[in-house]
Amino acid sequence: MRKTIDLERVPTLGSLYAKALGDRVKELLPGAKTSLLVLPEVSHRVAALRPDRDQLVAYQRLMGDTVREELPSVFVHGLVFPVAMSVLVRDDFPLPLLGMVHLANSVEHFRPISPSSELEVIAYATDLREHRSGTQLDMVAEVRQADELIWRGVSTYLARGVWLGSKPERVAVSHDEFVPPRRSASWSLAADTGRAYAAVMGDYNPIHLSALSAKALGMKRAIAHGMYLAGRTLASSAPHEGGYTWSIDFATPVFLPSRVDVSFIESVDSTRFCGWNAKSGKPHFSGTIQRL
Amino acid sequence: MSAQSDTPAIRQAVIIGGNRIPFARSNGAYAKASNQDMFTAALDGLVARFGLQGQRIGAVAGGAVLKHSKDFNLMRECVLGSSLASDTPAYDVQMACATGMEAIGSLANKIKLGQLDSGIGGGVDTTSDAPIAVSEGLRSMLLELSRARSTSAKLKAMSKFRPSFLAPNAPGTGEPRTGLSMGDHQALTTKAWNITREAQDELALASHKNLAAAYERHFFDDLITPFAGVSKDTNLRGDSTIEKLGSLKPVFGKSLGDAATMTAGNSTPLTDGASAVLLGSEAFARENDLPMLANFVDFEAAAVDFVHGAEGLLMAPAYAVARMLKRNNLTLQDFDFYEIHEAFAGTVLSTLAAWEDEEFCKNKLGLDAPLGAIDRSKLNVTGSSLAAGHPFAATGGRLVATLAKMLHEKGSGRGLISVCAAGGQGVVAILEAR
């Protein structure tokens, strides 16, 4: 049973990044952290989160969505993300936050959520496991309204080059060559896409902000926020009348500026989507939206 | 059957005639003309043709796709600047490229219902004098500034200014929900229906030849009034050849590689222009000694889901026609003329292919049998948008007036109009000769 730690309020991402950066520096100091890879048995909780309406409108405008009385699923993710982050930057958290790669998201959005709701948010880390390039884990966030679970998101992260046991044999992974399907849309992503997202959601992760700040963290240019890509996708395809689940897997980063071609293939209850680089044809992301 | 019926006898809505200004390629002859200038000229030409000076018309309806915010009452302003009586009411309509059709169709309905005795429908568009908006950043800042009460709040608002705000925002022809241009959308459809480059070029060539021939036989003498020194559509290339068209490089669907077939020659260029059509009840026409060219029999709108790729952006007319034929108990072959708006040659050919396709007609249109092929010699016989150009909202008026005159010349029969529009929409109509 995890121990629940109540946070007074949702922490700011800036303070969390600052802590993560400090931890990174500490790691570099001799004899710092032991490499015992065990996840802390805690949940972080914010008991009463009230969505900000101005922020909601700004988000809906940014994604080209209609402003309506409903929290978009990716917006909810943005609201709870700092709570999850606060778990990741705990001193007893075994993996370095900075440099972790966001692999996938899977969300259950059980019913439409009103912007006037008072939300309880609980976040914890789980399922530490091997990945061919290191170690991965799931960050789970749950959103409840009056004890009813209305939103549950699982974000999968990879700590590259960190191994649970001994480094495994390099297995040759066969990649099916990606053939772009018929495109349904084309997004022109400007160089300031990352800054625009940060301005709305407060996520000032340097790898999204500018080419310079991204380079400082080893990226060749700024990359689009994965949740921005998911947000654009859901803005065009998420249902509004009932519950649904959605998941997205990220293949390669979208370097800004960029043109991303997108395909939506609809069937009765679901929409499959994928996005790829309009020039090179390299896949960026793919996923599904499934009605409940 | 007894004579009793639930529906009262409905009046005919008659097309009396039309007028347009010649269409001019964007940033050409009409570069300095506004939507209001052009539609007023089209109205005045119509007034002159039919002697409507000082008359109160039931309503003037129309619109523009690209519109300045100051043109919120465009049609009314045009009426006030025209030779019509100033107590003629007017309203704006906007349905992308189907604006003109929707305006004319709705007036026809009002005439049929006895609500109006006369109406003028049409549209206008300029891509030369297009509205340019300030950037979203500057707009937000200015709005915040206007809301700010205190000096400090004002300064705070102004502190948000960034030099990049000064870059203006011109309207694009891209679909808002997909970011794809109309041409790139059509390229997907063109490929899906396996429409060849040759077939598209042939259709484009026919459009130019037919339009040139129609001018040659004075067909447009009572359909067009010159404007700004232009007396013929400036996009018309009567001397074009299949070789010239064949030498052009693809401009749309370039991501399709070798499968790209859509060139500047078989796609409609951006165009400026205006058109207006005069409709009335039979009594109105008779009382005013006005000609009756054709009856506006029926019209139908359709829309498709292009956002998620279920259907091509410009395929809605294929659906609308099926529904309208059923309602009127007609087959696709029951027409003497087909006016299918040539947004792109590929649009026309994809639509025709869809009507001939058993699977499409069964699965998408819910029909037992395909609508079938049409006699191609009846298609766009006096040219269409590929040659004349396509000032979005003005195309409906051009088509209705042209078809009405052709039917009247023939003296019998029916004509079908099909217009596709942005947003996955389309409006189709049936006219009947008088």
Next chain:
Amino acid sequence: MADKYLELVNSGFTKNLAKTLGLPRPSILRRYEPGAPLVPGPVLLLGGSPQAQNISDTLLGWGLDVRRHAVGEGKIGAIILLLDEVSTPGELSEPMLAAGHALRQLAPGGRVVSISRKALATDAPALTATRSGLQGSLRSLGRELRGGATANGVVLGERVDATAPSAIAAVRFLLSGRSAYVDGQFLEVDTTDGELPANFEKPLAGKVAVVTGAARGIGAAIAATLFRDGATVVVVDVPAAGDALAKVANQVAGTALQLDITRVDAGAVIIDHALARHGKLDIVVHNAGITRDKLLANMDAARWDSVIAVNIESQLRMNETFLGAELPGLRLVSLASTSGIAGNRGQTNYAASKAGVMGMVTASAQAFAASGGGINAVAPGFIETEMTAKIPVATRTVARMLMPSLMQGGLPLDVAEAIAFLASDAAGGINGQTLRVCGQSLVGA
């Protein structure tokens, strides 16, 4: 386009300067305005014809102050010389000298109008000499008049007397401001046909008129004048001039017909339009015309042929159609030109077409009379239009001033007034004639 010289010498300082320097001072002409007096003063009726009483009664009926003898010192508005009965040259003496005596009293914009009989080759030499002589004398008198006054005459045919409707109408036209730029001309009335209008301010009420070449210049003025006089007007011009044509149509509450009149079916298109839209066709004004000037030595076929095709061949072809349609009472007026009378350097093609028009109306008169109508021509002299505005200033000033007695160019309106008169039912007794509107000039464009 405005005649600046005319304005300058008639106002303020420049007027006095012009006087001092002895520069010619053309007068501002008295033009027709609805509601204005017919003539600017009493009418002096001279001549001892038995018709004098009838004429006098008619003039009185129009509300004019009619005098049979010159009296007092006051201004008179017009002198009418009723000389239909003179038969020897000697008989001209008394009325002409009486007229001369009264000339000093003639008001600015005054009129001298003679009523006489046609000089025929078949009459006694003395009679014909007398009648011819009178015309020569009156033309000379025209050149002596100043202040915008004019001298013109009505010439009666063999079986027509001075009270014939068209004679009366012609007298009224010549007295009025409608004939402002008509000077030294004679209108022949050959029949007693014609009907005076119920309302002289709306002489074309109820008529449907077609004007070709109506998009601008003289054609637009004709359309405006016919509309003012009560007609419903169909304005015609080539499709390329459609925008200007629409403006004219909307100004005259008429309908615009974009039509190239050189089309073989042009006449039929015009008839169809007029009948379908307005129920009938009463008046056709063949105004459309082009110039393609070049010395004959340098003339090419394109210039020559296009002028002939537009200015005369089209009219001949349309007239055939109109005759075939047997439109009752159809009156036509064609635009000729003084170039076709006196000739004009560089206009061999144009003059051929315009002299051709005069020949055409002569030869068509009888055919149109058969269905109760008629055909006449108007030959303008130097008219201030967009076309003549292109002539260099010096040439233009000389052209408008030196030759005509009225020392100025005419306005499109002046031509239009003559056309409106000839197109009216009142002119029914006038057929096959060409009336010059030239300010008594010999050259024109």
